[in-house]
Amino acid sequence: MDDATPRPLEVEDACSDVKAHLKGRGPITVRGEMTNWRGPHTSGHWYFALSDPRPGKKAMVDAKAWRSTAGRIGFVPEPGDVVIVSGTWDFYAPTGRASLIVDRMKRAEGGESLLLRLAQLRERLQKEGLFDPDQKQELPFFPRRIAVLTAEGSAALTDVQRTAALRCPATELLLHHIPVQGDDAAPRIAEAIAAVDADSERLGIEAILVTRGGGSMEDLWCFNDEAVVRAVAKCQLPVVSAIGHERDESLIDLVADVRASTPTQAIMKLLPDREEELEMLAERAARLQSVAHRSIERRRLVLQRLERAVQAHHPQRALAAQQEKLVQLRTRLRQHAMSEVTSRQSRLETVMTRLRHARPLDKAQTKLAPLPLRLRRAAQVAQDRRRKQWTSLEAQLRVLSHRRTLERGFALVHGADGLVRDPSQIKPDERLRLELADGDLTVRPEVD
Amino acid sequence: MAKALPDPEELTYEEALEALEAIVQRAESGELPLEEAMAEHARGEALLKRCRALLDGAETQLRSFDQSTTDASDEDSA
Numbered sequence: 394m395d396d397a398t399p400r401p402l403e404v405e406d407a408c409s410d411v412k413a414h415l416k417g418r419g420p421i422t423v424r425g426e427m428t429n430w431r432g433p434h435t436s437g438h439w440y441f442a443l444s445d446p447r448p449g450k451k452a453m454v455d456a457k458a459w460r461s462t463a464g465r466i467g468f469v470p471e472p473g474d475v476v477i478v479s480g481t482w483d484f485y486a487p488t489g490r491a492s493l494i495v496d497r498m499k500r501a502e503g504g505e506s507l508l509l510r511l512a513q514l515r516e517r518l519q520k521e522g523l524f525d526p527d528q529k530q531e532l533p534f535f536p537r538r539i540a541v542l543t544a545e546g547s548a549a550l551t552d553v554q555r556t557a558a559l560r561c562p563a564t565e566l567l568l569h570h571i572p573v574q575g576d577d578a579a580p581r582i583a584e585a586i587a588a589v590d591a592d593s594e595r596l597g598i599e600a601i602l603v604t605r606g607g608g609s610m611e612d613l614w615c616f617n618d619e620a621v622v623r624a625v626a627k628c629q630l631p632v633v634s635a636i637g638h639e640r641d642e643s644l645i646d647l648v649a650d651v652r653a654s655t656p657t658q659a660i661m662k663l664l665p666d667r668e669e670e671l672e673m674l675a676e677r678a679a680r681l682q683s684v685a686h687r688s689i690e691r692r693r694l695v696l697q698r699l700e701r702a703v704q705a706h707h708p709q710r711a712l713a714a715q716q717e718k719l720v721q722l723r724t725r726l727r728q729h730a731m732s733e734v735t736s737r738q739s740r741l742e743t744v745m746t747r748l749r750h751a752r753p754l755d756k757a758q759t760k761l762a763p764l765p766l767r768l769r770r771a772a773q774v775a776q777d778r779r780r781k782q783w784t785s786l787e788a789q790l791r792v793l794s795h796r797r798t799l800e801r802g803f804a805l806v807h808g809a810d811g812l813v814r815d816p817s818q819i820k821p822d823e824r825l826r827l828e829l830a831d832g833d834l835t836v837r838p839e840v841d
Numbered sequence: 842m843a844k845a846l847p848d849p850e851e852l853t854y855e856e857a858l859e860a861l862e863a864i865v866q867r868a869e870s871g872e873l874p875l876e877e878a879m880a881e882h883a884r885g886e887a888l889l890k891r892c893r894a895l896l897d898g899a900e901t902q903l904r905s906f907d908q909s910t911t912d913a914s915d916e917d918s919a
Contacts, residue, residue: 689903699861702868
């Protein structure tokens with residue numbers, strides 16, 4: 394460094410120099426398309442960029458509108474709006490970036506923006522049905538080999554490889570390097586997708602991953618290219634896309650079967666997590682077991698209820714009831730029979746009683762009963778009378794009896810032939826009995 | 842029961858259970874003639890036996906599955 398060389402400026406001084414130059418430029422008016430515009434900041438300031446809306450032009454400036462200015466503008470622009478702004482340059486030393494401090498803003502007439510063209514393309518392809526949900530293919534659960542289309546040595550590729558190795562080392566990644574930005578990127582991406590798909594059978598590829606990390610809208614523009622979108626639409630293999638960050642949406646994300654917000658998420662969607670799968674398997678096995686056990690238990694309860702019901706309606710009861718009925722019937726039967734017998738008996742008795750009462754013999758007997766007595770009495774009377782008669786007759790007899798004569802000393806002579814009244818009646822040697830008053834005497838007469 | 846009833850031993854669990862339910866319902870709904878009640882009861886017992894056997898069989902089978910699963914995961918973690 395020789396003396397002729399001016400003393401170097403400090404960076405801060407250099408920045409002040411730039412700032413002074415820009416300030417000196419005074420107010421300018423610029424036409425541009427609202428880019429990187431995400432609406433008003435929470436502070437109320439607007440931060441955006443203006444890009445050149447002319448086809449093929451790639452130029453962009455940062456711009457800001459302070460809250461006080463934004464409030465005066467009178468409309469809130471949309472991304473892709475082509476506007477005409479007036480303002481002054483500012484230079485922010487900490488980032489080293491120049492930006493336009495907007496003072497006024499109005500919509501430009503008839504400016505066809507990049508975003509408008511994108512919207513038109515999107516609408517056209519949508520009408521063709523390229524983004525229809527029924528066009529989406531399911532991802533294989535466990536692909537053996539995946540084609541990864543991304544930039545060589547990119548952070549996206551590193552993320553993908555690291556995650557794949559952790560998650561599912563069994564799956565092989567087949568790398569296809571593609572340019573992910575620049576003018577010739579789109580046709581080469583489309584070509585690569587078609588080539589991999591055409592050769593998938595030979596390569597044993599089951600899915601395609603197209604990815605790149607974050608970048609500006611312009612950087613990601615090739616993934617909005619119609620050729621790329623059509624290549625993905627024609628793809629026989631399922632395609633997962635992950636372009637830029639969560640908030641970036643390219644047309645390839647719409648046509649892809651699955652869209653992921655980052656390269657890491659994309660590979661996670663493609664590969665099963667070994668640990669997770671094993672855990673899930675164990676958990677499912679446990680659930681299966683418990684479900685199976687429970688289902689058997691539930692059936693057992695049902696069966697037990699039925700068993701109790703069967704027992705509750707055991708025919709033993711019916712049998713007992715029938716037996717009781719039988720007993721009752723028998724009792725009734727016997728009672729009936731008894732009453733029949735009894736009634737017959739009583740009827741019989743009645744008849745017998747009546748019969749007894751009506752027995753003629755009885756009457757006769759009844760009548761007859763006193764008869765013997767009367768008879769006996771009569772006989773007695775007669776007897777008595779006869780006895781009396783007899784007694785008197787006896788007395789008379791006694792008076793008249795030969796015995797009186799005998800008592801006077803006479804004797805009766807009895808021969809063999811009775812009383813002897815004539816001695817001629819007497820036979821020789823005949824014994825004679827003499828009847829005397831006080832005794833008999835045998836004698837043998839002496840005949841002369 | 843004029844038509845010949847299938848042998849309980851040839852019925853599936855659900856068929857046997859359904860038949861059993863029907864028997865219980867008939868028993869609950871009213872008075873069957875004694876002979877019928879006896880026949881139904883005998884069939885009910887046979888169906889119960891069938892159901893119980895099928896459940897027991899399923900449980901045994903399940904236990905053997907559980908066992909083999911446990912063995913497999915033991916091997917896996919080993």
